[in-house]
Amino acid sequence: KRILVLNGPNLNRLGTREPERYGRLTLADIGQRLDRAADGQGAALEHFQSNHEGEAIDRLHRAADEGIDGVLINPGAWTHTSVALRDALLAIDRPFVEIHLSNIHARESFRQHSYFSDVAVGSIVGLGALGYELALTALIAHLDAPSA
Ligand code: DQA
Numbered sequence: 001k002r003i004l005v006l007n008g009p010n011l012n013r014l015g016t017r018e019p020e021r022y023g024r025l026t027l028a029d030i031g032q033r034l035d036r037a038a039d040g041q042g043a044a045l046e047h048f049q050s051n052h053e054g055e056a057i058d059r060l061h062r063a064a065d066e067g068i069d070g071v072l073i074n075p076g077a078w079t080h081t082s083v084a085l086r087d088a089l090l091a092i093d094r095p096f097v098e099i100h101l102s103n104i105h106a107r108e109s110f111r112q113h114s115y116f117s118d119v120a121v122g123s124i125v126g127l128g129a130l131g132y133e134l135a136l137t138a139l140i141a142h143l144d145a146p147s148a
Contacts, residue, residue, distance in 0.1 A: 004063045007049040008076030022101045023128045030129045057088040064092035071096035079114045086115040097135040098123040
């Protein structure tokens with residue numbers, strides 16, 4: 001199975017960005033942990049981070065053309081703003097799991113709506129970097145048995 005791991009804006013600053021909220025691991029650290037977990041579960045990951053919405057949309061289109069099976073996505077602030085990124089995920093018609101390091105439901109009201117949650121396989125929030133690994137396990141299980 002091939003899975004795209006897509007991280008949105010400002011997540012390239014993990015490690016130093018509000019560490020009390022988002023933790024001290026860098027995005028590279030999280031990516032390495034995920035690669036190890038994926039190895040053990042027979043999946044191969046492709047990693048992509050961008051601060052540019054159009055690039056993220058283009059990357060999703062390309063992933064579909066290349067036959068990717070599913071997507072793990074932390075859309076960052078686009079979670080709360082981007083109909084276009086939601087539409088891209090619907091357009092490529094691949095299952096995806098939404099991840100947030102922080103518990104968006106315990107924060108500002110503008111973070112409590114997600115343009116992704118209702119069309120995601122599921123969402124994991126508030127569990128920090130561990131959330132990425134849990135999301136990977138869940139997405140692989142979904143790919144193996146979509147109706148389970
Ligand atoms: C985030 C939550 C978003 O509200 C915020 O804009 C981020 C990170 C998270 O992982 O907790 O950039 O997606």
